[in-house]
Amino acid sequence: MITVKNLHKHFGNLEVLNGIDQHIQPGEKVVIIGPSGSGKSTFLRCLNLLEQPTSGQIFFEGTEITSPKTDIDAIRCRMGMVFQQFNLFPHLSVMDNITLAPITNKLMTKEQAQKRAMELLNRVGLPEKANTFPKQLSGGQQQRIAIVRALAMNPDVMLFDEPTSALDPEMVGEVLEVMKALARDGMTMVVVTHEMGFAREVGDRVLFMDGGVVLEEGTPKEIFETPQNARTQDFLRKVL
Amino acid sequence: MLSTLMLGAAEAAHATIFDQWWLGMKDQALAGTLDFWQNIYKEIYQNVLFNNRWLNYFKGMGVTLEVSFFAALFGVMLGMLLAMMRLSHVKPFQKLAGIYVGIIRGTPMLLQVLIINFGLFGSFAIDRVIIGVIACGLNSAAYVSEIIRSGILSVDKGQTEAGRSLGLSSWNTMQLIVFPQALKTSLPALCNEFITLIKETSILAYIALTELTKAGDYIRSKTYSAFTPYIVSGILYLIVTGVLTKLLGKLERRLRQGDNR
Numbered sequence: 001m002i003t004v005k006n007l008h009k010h011f012g013n014l015e016v017l018n019g020i021d022q023h024i025q026p027g028e029k030v031v032i033i034g035p036s037g038s039g040k041s042t043f044l045r046c047l048n049l050l051e052q053p054t055s056g057q058i059f060f061e062g063t064e065i066t067s068p069k070t071d072i073d074a075i076r077c078r079m080g081m082v083f084q085q086f087n088l089f090p091h092l093s094v095m096d097n098i099t100l101a102p103i104t105n106k107l108m109t110k111e112q113a114q115k116r117a118m119e120l121l122n123r124v125g126l127p128e129k130a131n132t133f134p135k136q137l138s139g140g141q142q143q144r145i146a147i148v149r150a151l152a153m154n155p156d157v158m159l160f161d162e163p164t165s166a167l168d169p170e171m172v173g174e175v176l177e178v179m180k181a182l183a184r185d186g187m188t189m190v191v192v193t194h195e196m197g198f199a200r201e202v203g204d205r206v207l208f209m210d211g212g213v214v215l216e217e218g219t220p221k222e223i224f225e226t227p228q229n230a231r232t233q234d235f236l237r238k239v240l
Numbered sequence: 241m242l243s244t245l246m247l248g249a250a251e252a253a254h255a256t257i258f259d260q261w262w263l264g265m266k267d268q269a270l271a272g273t274l275d276f277w278q279n280i281y282k283e284i285y286q287n288v289l290f291n292n293r294w295l296n297y298f299k300g301m302g303v304t305l306e307v308s309f310f311a312a313l314f315g316v317m318l319g320m321l322l323a324m325m326r327l328s329h330v331k332p333f334q335k336l337a338g339i340y341v342g343i344i345r346g347t348p349m350l351l352q353v354l355i356i357n358f359g360l361f362g363s364f365a366i367d368r369v370i371i372g373v374i375a376c377g378l379n380s381a382a383y384v385s386e387i388i389r390s391g392i393l394s395v396d397k398g399q400t401e402a403g404r405s406l407g408l409s410s411w412n413t414m415q416l417i418v419f420p421q422a423l424k425t426s427l428p429a430l431c432n433e434f435i436t437l438i439k440e441t442s443i444l445a446y447i448a449l450t451e452l453t454k455a456g457d458y459i460r461s462k463t464y465s466a467f468t469p470y471i472v473s474g475i476l477y478l479i480v481t482g483v484l485t486k487l488l489g490k491l492e493r494r495l496r497q498g499d500n501r
Contacts, residue, residue: 050401077407087402091420091495100416101406146402153406 080150140171300455319384
């Protein structure tokens with residue numbers, strides 16, 4: 001579904017990504033872990049070109065999205081993204097937050113979009129919040145709405161950039177529950193997270209990144225129980 | 241001399257109640273023995289009531305409002321364009337807009353008005369209202385562009401990223417997500433700019449456009465009252481700016497409905 005070939009990203013002289021090759025299968029749940037500054041968020045943001053790679057290629061469902069000829073907006077309609085800071089639109093109601101993009105991109109009529117929004121709001125347990133504004137909601141509720149907003153586009157893959165890192169501890173669970181349900185439904189997911197429990201439970205494959213490269217990858221069992229790389233062992237000792 | 245002239249007119253056939261009052265003071269006025277309140281009435285009578293002079297102020301206010309409205313419209317549109325240019329990634333656009341803002345902010349508005357009136361349109365017969373709109377609009381645009389630019393910069397980068405990640409084009413993201421939020425933060429400063437603009441149209445008196453200040457000045461040239469005509473003009477400015485402040489305050493509260501209530 002997503003193929004990444006020799007991906008490099010520099011910020012000035014700083015090399016953040018140093019040659020990444022990955023292939024993500026449809027339906028696969030890939031969890032990316034690693035210390036701060038390892039490049040894991042940058043890697044995720046390259047996948048929908050929120051960061052422009054310095055060199056390398058990324059293919060999504062057969063289309064090279066790194067080619068300047070590609071209509072990146074059309075590609076992004078099929079890739080949902082959830083941010084650490086939620087990034088809900090504060091001037092719009094929850095309903096408008098969810099339906100803005102499907103309607104503006106002419107994927108749905110207003111009625112269809114609102115119907116879909118209510119379905120999804122029901123699924124995350126927030127149907128009564130449709131007409132409130134983001135700032136009236138808790139962090140956990142906001143992040144669940146942000147997930148709904150991304151899902152409303154009916155994406156083929158969901159990218160999660162540390163979705164629980166900005167939450168109060170007691171709100172992490174409700175967001176992870178939504179993500180687990182999504183995983184059970186067969187969504188292709190790429191998740192950058194510090195939630196090792198989630199990585200172990202939901203991940204099909206875990207990538208350990210450090211210094212802009214994938215140092216080690218494998219099933220959660222392999223990575224968490226028998227890590228081979230010294231850096232991986234060191235990192236896991238500190239976080240577990 | 242002046243009083244005698246006016247007494248003559250007041251004695252004409254259609255004397256109003258105000259004229260009657262004035263006639264009642266005739267002898268004291270000629271003798272120069274009016275008391276305090278009579279003096280105040282004399283000022284108001286001469287500068288506002290006599291010969292429907294109040295119409296002059298309202299005509300002047302009409303011109304001020306007309307020029308201000310269209311100049312604000314022009315200024316906001318050009319200002320938005322300049323702000324977009326300065327925030328674009330096209331170097332020549334950035335430079336051009338930067339130079340424009342620099343020149344307008346760095347020179348007196350009176351000078352700009354004079355250059356546009358005598359330099360640019362000196363040899364054309366163009367309505368001074370249009371010249372006023374162009375001059376004030378060009379000036380205001382520079383300030384508006386800075387206000388809007390800082391408003392746009394104050395919107396969190398995550399908002400743009402969220403919009404783009406949902407497949408919205410950069411134009412739609414700007415128009416539907418960033419701009420409404422930028423406008424909300426810019427509104428107090430924009431309100432300030434509109435009030436400044438209304439007041440600065442008084443500079444157009446310099447090119448003989450009979451707006452509110454010039455209207456007051458015209459009355460002064462008739463009555464030689466040093467104070468009253470300007471005070472009347474001033475009160476009318478206060479009314480206009482006061483109403484505008486109220487209206488924009490209302491709009492601001494409406495735009496803030498997304499905040500905690």
